[in-house]
Amino acid sequence: MSGKIRKITPNLWFDFQAEEAAKLYTSLFQDSRINRVTRYGKESYDPTSEGKAMTVEFELDGQYFIALNGGPEFKFTEAISFVVHCEDQAEVDHFWNGLSEGGDEKAQQCGWLKDRFGVSWQIVPTKLNELLAGGDPDRAGRVMKALLQMHKIDIAELERAYEG
Structure with missing residues (x-):
C-alpha cells in the first residue's frame, strides 16, 4: 500500500479469486494499481493453496483495498x-x-x-x-x-x- 498504513481499508474476502478481481478492478479505474501480493507458503490452512495469492493490496482511484483469499467460508452480499x-x-x-x-x-x-x-x-x-x-x-x-x-x-x- 505504498508503504503507508491507512486508518481504514476495506477488506474483501474471496474464495481464491482475489488476484483476478484486483486485476479486473485496476484495469477499469484510472489511477489504479496492484501494490503488493502476498502468497501462501507451505504452512497454509489448505495444502493446495501454496503459491497462490493470500492477500492482494491494491488501490482504485486513490482508494486502498485489501483482497484476501480466505476460502469458501464467507460470501459477499448486497448489504455492502x-x-x-x-x-x-x-x-x-x-x-x-x-x-x-x-x-x-x-x-x-x-x-x-x-x-x-x-x-x-x-x-x-x-x-x-x-x-x-x-x-x-x-x-x-x-x-x-x-x-x-x-x-x-x-x-x-x-x-x-x-x-x-
Missing part, C-alpha cells in the same frame, strides 16, 4: 456495495460493461450490479442526484419511475422523464 460516481453516459457504460460481464444479471437494477466475483456495485451518474433533488416532486417522481425500470442507468432517458 461500492458506489461509482460517473460524470457522463460514457463513464456509466464503461464501468457497467466492465463490472457486469459474467455477473449476476438478476441482481442488476437501478444502477446496481453484482460482478462475477459476487461484489455489489452501484454505477450512478452524478446527474441522477440533480434530477431527483430539483425541487419539483412531479419531475422527481417521473425520474424515479423511469429509474425503477432500468438496469444500467440511461441519463438521456432520465432527462426525458424529468422534462415530461
